[in-house]
Amino acid sequence: MTYDGPVIRLEHVSKAFGALRVLDDVSIAIPRGEATVVLGRSGTGKSVMLKHVVGLLQPDAGRVFVEGEEITALTGSALADVRRHIGFLFQNAALFDSITVGDNVGFPLRRHTELPEAEIRTRVREKLSQVGLEHALDKMPAELSGGMKKRAGLARAMALDPSILLVDEPSAGLDPITSEEIDDLLVSVKRNLGTTLIVVTHNIPSARRIGDTLVFLHEGRVLVQGSVVELEASEHALVTRFMHSEAGG
Ligand SMILES: Nc1ncnc2c1ncn2[C@@H]1O[C@H](COP(=O)(O)OP(=O)(O)OP(=O)(O)O)[C@@H](O)[C@H]1O
Ligand SMILES: [Mg+2]
Incomplete structure (x- = not known):
């Protein structure tokens, strides 16, 4: 039995830390074999969202599915089995020293x-x-x-040739040329291995190169989701400002 729906699905996910509401009823479907880029201002919940996908954080409300399986209901070895198919590079991912x-x-x-x-x-x-x-x-x-x-x-993160690769800010701290090489690598992994990518970035040139779909998070919600062209034409001033900025990060 094969599952051919969205590889990852967040359904009405909400998450707060104390009084701080970080994710507020977020629903997203991540299509198979594509690169989804997550954009948004600093502190808007991008990293928190990624951590829900691997079960490192549990939502207060809502559900998260990976390959059709509700990971918010899994623990222990069942969760580990799902995680094995996911490669992740977190924002401050430390190597073992x-x-x-x-x-x-x-x-x-x-x-x-x-x-x-x-x-x-x-x-x-x-x-x-x-x-x-x-x-x-x-x-x-x-x-x-x-x-x-x-x-x-x-x-x-790529060692096991994961079918899903989550990357939080791949270009942070990289020069523009290395950053472009990393983008090319991610795109080739997607093309050659069919890997589903979710990439969080502040680097707009990078988002344009990598992203099949862009998701713009703002104040804990999905403000817009669409192609580069769609986001450029967005009615939200914040989104168009983002899309026309060339600053990397
Ligand atoms: N484990 C935690 N405990 C308490 N607060 C947290 C925790 N993780 C994240 N937060 C808070 O949630 C909010 C969103 O954090 P998150 O790391 O997702 O932001 P981000 O969109 O990734 O920002 P950046 O672009 O700066 O990386 C922030 O206000 C942060 O302080
Ligand atoms: Mg972050």
């Missing part, structure tokens, strides 16, 4: 697969080279620049 970059990328492979050691090493090299870090294989995380750490985190 005490092991090499190569071992960081190999970590999910050693933990979740029975692949022979030689095969794991080949895969680690391949993932590191995709993010332009093959030379950093034996380095310790402390020896990397901020942007290199980000790329190593992306290599780790």
Whole structure:
């Protein structure tokens, strides 16, 4: 039995921290094999939304589905099984400080697969080279620049060739050229492996390059959702201002 509905669905999700209402009745459907870019001002709930998709946060109200399965109802090994298909690079994703970059990328492979050691090493090299870090294989995380750490985190997130890849601010701290290379990588992962992407970014050039659909969050709600062209023509001044800004972040 195969499920061919939206890969991820948020249904009327609300989340507050104390008196702060962060997500306010958010409903989104993420189509399979496409890249959905999430935009919005700082503090508007983008990262919080992503954390609901992997069950790191539980909604106060509403439900979250991954591949048709309600993950808000899952715990323990059932939740872990769903998470195995999701690669994620969180905004401040830290590498494990005490092991090499190569071992960081190999970590999910050693933990979740029975692949022979030689095969794991080949895969680690391949993932590191995709993010332009093959030379950093034996380095310790402390020896990397901020942007290199980000790329190593992306290599780790992609290690298991997840069918869903969530990336929170891939270009933060990257120069424009590296940022463009990361965008190209994400697009090629989507094209070649059919990976469903959700990318949070403040970088509008990046959003244009990657996004099949853009979701604009504002004050805990989906203000608009649509293509680049649709958002550019939005009636909301905030959205059009965002779309015409060239500032990266
Ligand atoms: N675990 C938490 N406990 C309490 N408040 C939280 C927690 N996580 C997030 N928040 C609050 O929720 C709001 C939304 O945070 P979130 O990280 O989702 O913003 P964001 O849209 O990702 O912003 P940015 O663009 O700056 O990354 C913020 O006000 C933040 O302080
Ligand atoms: Mg964030």
